[in-house]
Amino acid sequence: MKKSVLFAASVCMAVSALSLCTNAAAAEGKPRSERGQLVHQIVMKWGNHVQEAYRSDVNRWAREMGPVFANAPLESLRLAAEARHFGQMNSLLLGTPSAGSGTQKTAMLTSAGDKVLGDADKDLVFVPITPCRIIDTRIAGGQIAANSVRSFDVTAVSNYSFQGGDASNCGGAGAAGSFAAAAINFTVVTPSAAGYITAFPFGGTQPLAATVNYTAGDIRGNFAVVRLDQGASANELSVYTFAQTHLVADIVGYFINPGPLVFECSETTQTVLTVAAGATANATAPSCAAGYTQTSTNCQSSTWQMPFVYFSGGTCSAQNNSASSASLRASRTCCRARRT
Numbered sequence: 001m002k003k004s005v006l007f008a009a010s011v012c013m014a015v016s017a018l019s020l021c022t023n024a025a026a027a028e029g030k031p032r033s034e035r036g037q038l039v040h041q042i043v044m045k046w047g048n049h050v051q052e053a054y055r056s057d058v059n060r061w062a063r064e065m066g067p068v069f070a071n072a073p074l075e076s077l078r079l080a081a082e083a084r085h086f087g088q089m090n091s092l093l094l095g096t097p098s099a100g101s102g103t104q105k106t107a108m109l110t111s112a113g114d115k116v117l118g119d120a121d122k123d124l125v126f127v128p129i130t131p132c133r134i135i136d137t138r139i140a141g142g143q144i145a146a147n148s149v150r151s152f153d154v155t156a157v158s159n160y161s162f163q164g165g166d167a168s169n170c171g172g173a174g175a176a177g178s179f180a181a182a183a184i185n186f187t188v189v190t191p192s193a194a195g196y197i198t199a200f201p202f203g204g205t206q207p208l209a210a211t212v213n214y215t216a217g218d219i220r221g222n223f224a225v226v227r228l229d230q231g232a233s234a235n236e237l238s239v240y241t242f243a244q245t246h247l248v249a250d251i252v253g254y255f256i257n258p259g260p261l262v263f264e265c266s267e268t269t270q271t272v273l274t275v276a277a278g279a280t281a282n283a284t285a286p287s288c289a290a291g292y293t294q295t296s297t298n299c300q301s302s303t304w305q306m307p308f309v310y311f312s313g314g315t316c317s318a319q320n321n322s323a324s325s326a327s328l329r330a331s332r333t334c335c336r337a338r339r340t
Contacts, residue, residue, distance in 0.1 A: 038078060042080055045081070047061075128253040129171035133165045133248065134165040134166070143246050145244055146241065147242060150247075152236075155174065170251055179255060181226060182254045184199070184223070184226060185221055186221060186247065188214045191214050191215075191216060195242025197239055198211050198240045201227050201238070202236050202237055202238045203233065262338055264338060268286045268331050270300075270330065271283045274326075275320040275325060275327070280309075285298070286314075294334055296333040297315065301318055301329070305326075306318045316329075
């Protein structure tokens with residue numbers, strides 16, 4: 001019942017500028033227009049999906065979709081209302097010319113929560129490494145006092161021995177720059193009483209969660225992915241402990257911000273055929289290298305009198321209408337997307 005009321009309110013937000021809201025129309029004693037009915041149907045049908053799949057507020061989505069709903073032709077709205085998939089509904093609305101620019105319409109739809117390729121805080125890349133010790137309070141620092149926090153250095157470290165760890169940069173982890181998160185095995189050693197530790201970003205608010213739960217005298221470990229502070233401070237990781245304890249931490253990988261997405265294209269070598277006067281020929285270009293996708297077929301001839309009758313999939317077909325032999329050349333343009 002609450003969701004129905006919420007979605008109904010969202011419909012009002014989406015079309016209030018056009019006075020298509022059910023309540024507004026009822027107040028004037030007028031039946032809901034066809035556009036209003038179609039908008040109501042779309043929001044009621046997909047509002048729950050927007051909330052659950054994209055974790056976006058349905059009110060905001062409906063409000064930002066208002067101009068798209070307002071300017072879309074009725075036929076497009078009718079098709080969108082009958083769409084079986086959310087992406088199909090989006091495509092039907094985005095593919096329709098409206099008063100707003102294509103860029104504006106795309107932003108309205110992606111603001112519902114779609115992840116943008118390359119988002120530094122979402123589209124992270126995991127780099128696994130051989131497990132390596134970065135903290136051991138038995139060797140350096142001593143036990144962490146009960147009900148206290150101790151902070152540690154994780155990134156930009158050439159040698160972790162100063163905090164009891166390995167005398168190296170742990171397989172490149174220390175040389176990887178200021179990365180966003182680390183995959184770490186935490187182990188508490190002989191705590192003085194039952195309790196827990198919590199690992200969290202340096203300078204951040206300690207969460208109401210336990211990384212490792214332990215009992216007195218225990219040796220207990222647990223794996224956790226911990227977000228790290230990426231500020232200017234030397235420390236990136238903090239650990240709270242309820243009871244006095246030693247702590248050991250082994251890093252097994254880290255998450256880095258993605259580099260810029262680069263689109264690379266190259267042309268294959270040419271297949272060259274000699275075509276006799278009055279003859280036809282098919283020249284097929286070499287295949288794209290592994291990891292590349294063909295984006296075009298390129299055809300060339302040595303005479304204007306050799307028209308192309310077919311060019312697709314790397315094959316060029318032509319007929320030599322000149323009085324002498326001529327050459328037919330075929331190549332492919334191949335592209336790939338990669339991160340720098």
